[in-house]
Amino acid sequence: MKISVLGAGAWGTALAVAASRGERHDVTLWARDASQARAMQAARENTRYLPDTPLPQRLRIASGDMTALAQASDLVIAATPVAGLRALLAGLRDLRQPVAWLCKGFEAAEPDRGLLPHEVCAEVAPGLPAGVLSGPSFAQEVAREQPTALVAGSPHAAVRAALVDAFHGPALRIYANDDMVGIEVGGAVKNVLAIATGLCDGLQLGLNARAALITRGLVEMGRLGAALGARAETFHGLSGLGDLVLTATGDLSRNRKVGLLLAQGMDQRQAVASLGHVAEGVYCARTVVLRARALGVEMPISEGVVALLDGRLRPADAVAALMERQPVSELD
Numbered sequence: 053m054k055i056s057v058l059g060a061g062a063w064g065t066a067l068a069v070a071a072s073r074g075e076r077h078d079v080t081l082w083a084r085d086a087s088q089a090r091a092m093q094a095a096r097e098n099t100r101y102l103p104d105t106p107l108p109q110r111l112r113i114a115s116g117d118m119t120a121l122a123q124a125s126d127l128v129i130a131a132t133p134v135a136g137l138r139a140l141l142a143g144l145r146d147l148r149q150p151v152a153w154l155c156k157g158f159e160a161a162e163p164d165r166g167l168l169p170h171e172v173c174a175e176v177a178p179g180l181p182a183g184v185l186s187g188p189s190f191a192q193e194v195a196r197e198q199p200t201a202l203v204a205g206s207p208h209a210a211v212r213a214a215l216v217d218a219f220h221g222p223a224l225r226i227y228a229n230d231d232m233v234g235i236e237v238g239g240a241v242k243n244v245l246a247i248a249t250g251l252c253d254g255l256q257l258g259l260n261a262r263a264a265l266i267t268r269g270l271v272e273m274g275r276l277g278a279a280l281g282a283r284a285e286t287f288h289g290l291s292g293l294g295d296l297v298l299t300a301t302g303d304l305s306r307n308r309k310v311g312l313l314l315a316q317g318m319d320q321r322q323a324v325a326s327l328g329h330v331a332e333g334v335y336c337a338r339t340v341v342l343r344a345r346a347l348g349v350e351m352p353i354s355e356g357v358v359a360l361l362d363g364r365l366r367p368a369d370a371v372a373a374l375m376e377r378q379p380v381s382e383l384d
Contacts, residue, residue, distance in 0.1 A: 060084075084118075142177065234277050240336055
């Protein structure tokens with residue numbers, strides 16, 4: 053299979069490395085920046101985004117005409133942040149090959165209209181056979197061949213099959229699921245909840261508080277998913293509970309790190325600047341809350357994260373606001 057990975061960040065690079073191991077696939081990693089592509093080709097390493105990971109000799113590095121590369125491929129992986137997905141898919145709108153994105157979040161559009169990736173695709177490339185590859189995964193661990201399980205989501209059986217064929221292997225297990233909405237909601241909301249959990253840990257509130265926050269956060273995720281048409285069982289799987297637990301508790305999580313830094317007294321700008329990488333939860337938190345409000349969905353943890361990021365609440369006050377809410381049934 054000829055696979056093109058469009059985007060040479062950490063996650064795109066890690067999956068390109070995983071797919072090019074062995075001799076099953078012909079993989080090309082495309083970088084928007086030609087100078088970055090030349091540097092990776094010379095060093096056989098992505099020193100900027102995934103250092104200390106040698107690039108297999110079979111892995112091709114490219115830049116330039118993205119559309120021509122995609123047209124010559126059997127499977128195209130869009131490894132761009134949500135903010136760049138619309139433009140990338142617009143350039144691929146005439147493809148008939150399977151296309152799958154890796155990004156997690158909501159597009160920051162008009163205040164009450166932030167879109168999930170599949171909704172962006174429906175606007176700019178409605179005929180594209182598309183899907184998503186998601187789940188609990190840190191790029192460094194995938195690149196090191198540490199055991200990982202992901203979910204390939206699409207309403208198209210051919211897209212799901214192509215993703216399984218491309219990436220399933222000894223260290224990477226791929227499950228299939230046709231609930232794209234649920235997969236994408238899980239991938240977006242877990243980043244916001246990871247900020248809250250980082251704050252909880254940074255304030256040293258204890259393991260009881262962390263467990264409660266993750267559990268109630270999963271309830272929020274499921275509420276929004278149900279309102280958008282997702283299946284409840286998807287949130288008990290890899291892209292729901294699995295990704296939430298990893299991102300909320302893993303030391304490699306950038307969103308969790310934001311919460312830890314906020315607990316130390318940094319503001320949003322300082323916390324993001326100290327990371328040096330994108331933390332999607334910061335950019336999609338407001339959109340998650342606005343979309344939830346428009347649907348009449350209550351998400352108090354996510355609301356607290358937004359108030360904290362906006363500087364309207366101090367860390368201790370955000371916790372107090374959650375604890376002082378009126379008691380309700382656990383099933384509500």
